[in-house]
Amino acid sequence: xxxxxxxxxxxxxxxRSFCQSALNGSLLAILxxxxxxxxxxxxxxxxxxxxxSSVVAAKIGDLKPNSAKIFRFGNRPGLLVHTLEGELKAxxxxxxxxxxxxxxxxxxxxxxxxxxxxxxxxxxxxxSGPPPRPLENYEVNVRGEDVVVxxxx
Amino acid sequence: xGSPMGARERLKSFFQARYNLGGLGELVTHKTVxxxxxxxxxxxxxxxxxxxxxxxxxxxxxxxxxxPSVGEAHESxxxxxxxxxxGWLVRSVHAWAANMAILSAFIHMASAFFLKAYRPPRELxxxxxxxxxxxxxxxxxTGYLLPWNTxxxxxxxxxxxxxxxxxVIGKVLSTFLRGGADVGDATLSxxxxxHIAALPVCLFFLLGAHLMMVQLQGMSRPLSVRSERAMPxxxxxxxxxxxxxxxxxxxxxxxxxxxxxxxxxxxDPFAPTPAGIEPEWYFLWMFQTLxxxxxxxxxxxxxxxxxxxxGLAGLVLILVPWLDRPAARGQAHWLxxxxxxxxxxxxxxxxxxxxxxxxxx
Numbered sequence: 043x044x045x046x047x048x049x050x051x052x053x054x055x056x057x058r059s060f061c062q063s064a065l066n067g068s069l070l071a072i073l074x075x076x077x078x079x080x081x082x083x084x085x086x087x088x089x090x091x092x093x094x095s096s097v098v099a100a101k102i103g104d105l106k107p108n109s110a111k112i113f114r115f116g117n118r119p120g121l122l123v124h125t126l127e128g129e130l131k132a133x134x135x136x137x138x139x140x141x142x143x144x145x146x147x148x149x150x151x152x153x154x155x156x157x158x159x160x161x162x163x164x165x166x167x168x169x170s171g172p173p174p175r176p177l178e179n180y181e182v183n184v185r186g187e188d189v190v191v192x193x194x195x
Numbered sequence: 196x197g198s199p200m201g202a203r204e205r206l207k208s209f210f211q212a213r214y215n216l217g218g219l220g221e222l223v224t225h226k227t228v229x230x231x232x233x234x235x236x237x238x239x240x241x242x243x244x245x246x247x248x249x250x251x252x253x254x255x256x257x258x259x260x261x262x263p264s265v266g267e268a269h270e271s272x273x274x275x276x277x278x279x280x281x282g283w284l285v286r287s288v289h290a291w292a293a294n295m296a297i298l299s300a301f302i303h304m305a306s307a308f309f310l311k312a313y314r315p316p317r318e319l320x321x322x323x324x325x326x327x328x329x330x331x332x333x334x335x336x337t338g339y340l341l342p343w344n345t346x347x348x349x350x351x352x353x354x355x356x357x358x359x360x361x362x363v364i365g366k367v368l369s370t371f372l373r374g375g376a377d378v379g380d381a382t383l384s385x386x387x388x389x390h391i392a393a394l395p396v397c398l399f400f401l402l403g404a405h406l407m408m409v410q411l412q413g414m415s416r417p418l419s420v421r422s423e424r425a426m427p428x429x430x431x432x433x434x435x436x437x438x439x440x441x442x443x444x445x446x447x448x449x450x451x452x453x454x455x456x457x458x459x460x461x462x463d464p465f466a467p468t469p470a471g472i473e474p475e476w477y478f479l480w481m482f483q484t485l486x487x488x489x490x491x492x493x494x495x496x497x498x499x500x501x502x503x504x505x506g507l508a509g510l511v512l513i514l515v516p517w518l519d520r521p522a523a524r525g526q527a528h529w530l531x532x533x534x535x536x537x538x539x540x541x542x543x544x545x546x547x548x549x550x551x552x553x554x555x556x
Contacts, residue, residue, distance in 0.1 A: 079281035080281075082281050083259075
């Protein structure tokens with residue numbers, strides 16, 4: 043629109059540029075229509091395995107005092123520790139630093155991560171090394187022969 | 196438009212200074228497309244090409260969630276159809292575009308035959324085209340098994356059993372296809388490998404050769420056309436091509452939306468074959484031919500005779516440019532036309548009959 047042109051009124055557009063924008067516009071629309079579902083498709087669907095809230099981690103008598111085992115909790119590992127005092131304790135076995143799987147170190151009676159030498163006490167608190175947060179604690183109950191581990195909260 | 200043009204020019208001169216793009220530009224722009232009453236058929240090659248492109252893209256997307264093992268294949272396809280957002284669309288497009296690609300390639304091939312596009316100097320374009328058509332059928336056959344449902348499981352059992360009646364190498368061939376004596380986990384891994392690795396590599400080279408030849412020689416002008424009228428491929432024909440492609444994509448999307456691909460029942464190798472097992476429609480005419488063959492012909496096994504006959508038919512198809520000698524001299528012989536007509540008539544007739552026959556029993 044040129045207001046300074048004599049006799050010019052309203053909005054001017056040539057036939058060529060109109061066709062060109064119509065074509066470009068429909069091309070953009072096609073691309074948008076193609077990419078929208080593709081982008082949505084790339085997003086992983088919500089976990090198929092429903093988050094488990096409790097699991098039978100072991101049988102009574104499976105573990106000697108001052109030993110531990112890794113058990114499956116949904117699709118993540120958990121750590122069940124039988125302390126020297128005879129207490130059963132369970133934690134998430136996923137190190138809070140970079141997702142390695144921790145193990146029980148019977149010599150120092152602590153939980154150790156081999157990746158970057160992180161160390162946790164039997165309350166799950168960080169003693170040394172890079173882990174930023176304590177290990178998640180689980181509730182342990184004995185039902186008959188079964189040691190049942192339950193996620194709290 | 197001042198600065199974007201400047202940027203484009205600068206980019207062009209950057210590449211021109213390093214690579215001689217003149218020859219490449221010549222190759223791309225020199226092609227012209229003849230204009231005459233049969234020009235419509237020139238679009239079928241392009242629509243087949245765009246459908247193959249759709250297959251590659253949608254196939255790549257499906258690989259994100261598909262798992263090629265007996266324990267997980269069917270479940271992962273179910274996941275794609277029910278849980279993944281737009282998964283039903285991606286898979287339905289893959290299934291429908293596959294069917295449309297075969298159909299489009301078939302019409303492309305038939306038109307090339309009847310317009311005698313195979314005559315010199317385009318013999319090798321025809322040969323690569325035939326091989327590409329067989330390749331598409333291979334994609335269809337191997338892709339059919341991947342959802343691991345009852346229908347595809349038994350169709351594959353039958354299909355690979357037919358391969359075992361090929362003379363001399365039959366047993367080796369069927370074992371190679373199945374990855375063992377029976378259709379099972381190994382077959383699924385293998386068919387997956389054929390479908391996404393081996394066949395795509397063949398496709399890459401064959402399609403590259405096919406397109407390169409078309410680009411170098413231009414489109415064939417039918418014998419009956421005397422006029423020299425033509426339009427430049429770029430941009431005149433390409434823009435018309437784009438219109439044909441959007442129509443084709445529209446058809447595929449509409450079919451996918453209204454008739455989404457089904458998942459079927461998970462295959463159970465220890466259940467009896469249910470009634471109404473049939474291959475994909477483009478194999479039906481062969482399937483029906485096999486059914487018509489008697490058990491024994493002149494002391495030979497009927498299946499053996501049928502499979503040798505089909506192998507010969509494929510060979511004859513490839514050799515058409517050398518068999519149709521009059522066409523090479525610029526003459527249209529009635530025999531070539533009749534042979535083509537009878538072949539197409541037989542294939543369509545058998546397909547229709549098989550559909551009707553199976554539906555009735």
